[in-house]
Amino acid sequence: MEKINLGVIGTGRIGKVHIATLVQNVPQAEVIAVADVNLDSAKEVAGQFGIKSVYSNYLDVINHSGVDAIVICSSTDTHAQIIVDAAKAGKHIFCEKPVDLSLEIIKGALMAVESAGVKLMVGFNRRFDPNFLKIKQMVVAGKIGEPHILKITSRDPAPPPAKYSAVSGGMFMDMTIHDFDMARYIAGSEVTEVFTKAAVLVDPEIGRAGDVDTAIITLSFENGAIGVIDNSRKAVYGYDQRVEIFGSKGMASADNNFPDNHRFYSSDGVHGALPLNFFMDRYLEAYANEMKIFCNAIINNLVLPVSGYDGLMSVAIAIAAKKSYLESRPVKLKEII
Amino acid sequence: MEKINLGVIGTGRIGKVHIATLVQNVPQAEVIAVADVNLDSAKEVAGQFGIKSVYSNYLDVINHSGVDAIVICSSTDTHAQIIVDAAKAGKHIFCEKPVDLSLEIIKGALMAVESAGVKLMVGFNRRFDPNFLKIKQMVVAGKIGEPHILKITSRDPAPPPAKYSAVSGGMFMDMTIHDFDMARYIAGSEVTEVFTKAAVLVDPEIGRAGDVDTAIITLSFENGAIGVIDNSRKAVYGYDQRVEIFGSKGMASADNNFPDNHRFYSSDGVHGALPLNFFMDRYLEAYANEMKIFCNAIINNLVLPVSGYDGLMSVAIAIAAKKSYLESRPVKLKEII
Amino acid sequence: MEKINLGVIGTGRIGKVHIATLVQNVPQAEVIAVADVNLDSAKEVAGQFGIKSVYSNYLDVINHSGVDAIVICSSTDTHAQIIVDAAKAGKHIFCEKPVDLSLEIIKGALMAVESAGVKLMVGFNRRFDPNFLKIKQMVVAGKIGEPHILKITSRDPAPPPAKYSAVSGGMFMDMTIHDFDMARYIAGSEVTEVFTKAAVLVDPEIGRAGDVDTAIITLSFENGAIGVIDNSRKAVYGYDQRVEIFGSKGMASADNNFPDNHRFYSSDGVHGALPLNFFMDRYLEAYANEMKIFCNAIINNLVLPVSGYDGLMSVAIAIAAKKSYLESRPVKLKEII
């Protein structure tokens, strides 16, 4: 294969991001079909990017004979069924996270993928951010020695509507899930136990909807390292995404990205720019890298860097985190999966 | 009182630091008596700093009629009895941390202090470090709004001998105790619950001695905030002491201190100095400020900025942290005290 | 006009950069014609980006009836003639810097532009770099008060071949010219006098070719401010591009851009990434912004942010800088223009 023809399912915010990347920055990729339950949305996007086939039913994309692989950007509750259908049709799959909120359903989807012998990559875009990639490379290269302590700070600039929690599965499932994947990725080891301390400090509405907005989550890893994630739904200074890993030979850390690197010295202090405020600005390069790597791996029959198993494990940790919070005790992963 | 006459008990490392500060940097203070069980050590220090009265028995310092206040720098197991004796003699007291390893014994000492109406300050020197002081001031001034998340990183450059653990009470009692005090100080609220995840990753000897060398400790505060401390006995890059507090209006953080602020750009990267490696270099200014504040408060009859209760609570949290580690569950402070 | 049709002349390195930006990132622009004296190069680029009309003679681009504006990316010695021809044909013009090495020839070109009533923008891309833009905005907003001292550091990662100097007009004309424009832009004032101290420290070949590779250039501005540019043809640590402006109310500075913002603390120091090494990486965003702004200004009939006069003045300052170097004395701009 020299070129890959793609069909995209779901033309909401993230669907548009992937389509724009594929059209503008991935020369070996062509988006030839698109579907959205909202046909008007699909048509608009197709028009803007010159995509020929437009559908409201995602099965039409899957069954389009020219389509080599599909990119799933629809709502979470549809992911698993689309994976199953695409796998059956022999199409390779890129799926946004989370695969599903239920471990059983995810396992079912992964079995369908395995039976069909197609490839599946889950959209943990942050792995492809140049900062976190650099940290991962340093860990793999042994620069920090044996990992001892992993720290992830992950704070959003503003909470989603409180009612979103019901659909999304809550903060651990829609937000921290990225950090759970990052933790496994950077530590290079599986999580074995989770302890969650969480609170509703940002917005009481979130609490009334049964969710939390602030958390400190302690992780134990198979390799003996320990880790901690701290989350907030609202950092007034912007999107705060940092990683630090400490080991026997040193420490590597990645700071936020900033729109510029000016400094202003006035009579009342030294001032600089705030971190990038929007996840698409912060992870612009990560999204582009992710899609390039997916297309390249399919074309050249390479191993995909984020597997279905990665998608499964992040959801399992999110479930453990929630359980730990509800039961005020450390929860072992083997209780969950 | 215009000037204060001090007696110092214990002329080991920290005793010398305090004496040097008092002699060189606190004009209103005079060190007139000194004692150490090792009389030769006491004599040497007295000679170096021109201190007139030298004893091997600390009671001689306490009972010296010219002494207004004593500075306790002897081994931990002697602190409480010296406090009691000094209180009975009507002398004000500065005592190094921890006051004792037993809550009952500390309570007894505090009662003696209260009965005698003398003043007692516990040596949590880090409160007087310019960086942490600045963070505290910003919290008090409301700059960060309501505190949500507190993070303390505290890593030593090298572990003490493994056998030291038995005497010291272990890592939580001899090292993290500073962080427990810092947590209460910065958050401005009492700790209500502790969860400890700890491990032996630096040196198996430490494990064999029944102690740990690496930990992540989650704290809950009365005001609703949550916090986390991460500890290691061995950071190869030096002494790592940082604080970050995140709240509804922003985040304030304090970085390490460095011996200089050079940057070197060579063909293989940008390089800078390591953090100060030794606690006396890192906290030089803190030690000096601490002693000045103690003397000034005694002279002018002001409230001391670190109370006996602060000394008690830090030990209680250390006990809770150890219990949480041993029982693998969150421990409430009210179980302890 | 709702959309702009462009013809690009010259398909070398910078020509490709502009074409890629226009095709991928400027929706209101369409590149419909392209020319290069090397027809094969033009054809290859046209094929890659789907450009319909391909020529070896630039006049064919200018005379293409569909072309609204041209982008001149050919060699410097052809710029002025192409400007004149395009102006006569009533086409708007974007021209790479420098317009020409001769002030007389530039003046002639500008007169042709003025007579024809077309618009001309000169490619000082750095004005559109987010860092320098931020500094400019702060100056304009009065944040630094009255400007007193302007400092520009501009160092290349590696020198061009020594023989390139003959064609390019030398370091002041091909490299420092960007800094001369930046100086006028940030200071918001015209340069009145130049003093150059320069040397050959990087490569003796450069000296033998009659050029220099290292310089410190002092500038006087009409508004009373003074400034200094320091240049080197070879910074082993990468592309070093910084600006600092100091005034009555404060100082604003812009640091380099880095590929990531990791820090690595090992036992031998703290390490970070080198600045971006390649001008196209460093100024990627600047090139894109520049082309968007040009197209938008033509479509909406707005004033262009870099004028032909700006192109003229930067060359005049370069000539003064060279003269100052050769005559070892400060040279007034009015001696030159």
Add this chain to the structure above:
Amino acid sequence: MEKINLGVIGTGRIGKVHIATLVQNVPQAEVIAVADVNLDSAKEVAGQFGIKSVYSNYLDVINHSGVDAIVICSSTDTHAQIIVDAAKAGKHIFCEKPVDLSLEIIKGALMAVESAGVKLMVGFNRRFDPNFLKIKQMVVAGKIGEPHILKITSRDPAPPPAKYSAVSGGMFMDMTIHDFDMARYIAGSEVTEVFTKAAVLVDPEIGRAGDVDTAIITLSFENGAIGVIDNSRKAVYGYDQRVEIFGSKGMASADNNFPDNHRFYSSDGVHGALPLNFFMDRYLEAYANEMKIFCNAIINNLVLPVSGYDGLMSVAIAIAAKKSYLESRPVKLKEII
């Protein structure tokens, strides 16, 4: 010699700094005599620091039989004569900068020193600042390779009274003189030519007094390197003292010192502390190191790290800088000395 007895002449601001350092931080030194034309000032200082002999006439200090070395902190116009008198009395000498405003007078004083065979150190304290020392060490160690470009930023927080210029010799002589010494020190080479561009931008009174308050000074060095110093009498954000040296193998720079290293992230930016505002805070460590090194060198008969020749050359460069400014042309040092 195991201990050194010192006499201090001049008990103004800098005199007090040196006395405090000697008394508190240099155990092998004893200040046994002090003099000031204002006897009350001398008495007050003597009382505070327990100095036994107090005089109004500096000759009494010089002739005090117990005095091994003198520290000259009196007004500039008295330095040379005191040096001559001290040399004749066989006393070693530490002299604040500048030695004198006249090269002839300095030369005379240096000859007296040489004839007497005593040691003389000039008070260029900044050489002993940990930051600049680190840069010097890196240059000496060959880390930056051959030096190409040296940059010194030196800005005061506030100008002295305009009339002070008459006494001090003006900005180049009282302020930039430190930078001229730093330039020779860091570059490790003599200055051969100076070009000054200066202005009155801070305070017109300074101009009326015949001085300038803002300057950019280009330096040429014997080793081929070139350098630039930028000065302002008023940086509203504090004392700004930075050095950068760029060479064939890399660049080393030293930033300012800050009272703490907090960062505050609020909704309107990231904020940090201003640089230390007062030269005694900024150079506290430098002053202490300087005095320790002087005493140690005298005691152990070592070469002093700042010679009388260094004192002479810095004044010569200051004279050249002034001449360059007045005559608007580069001035060679050999025209001056």
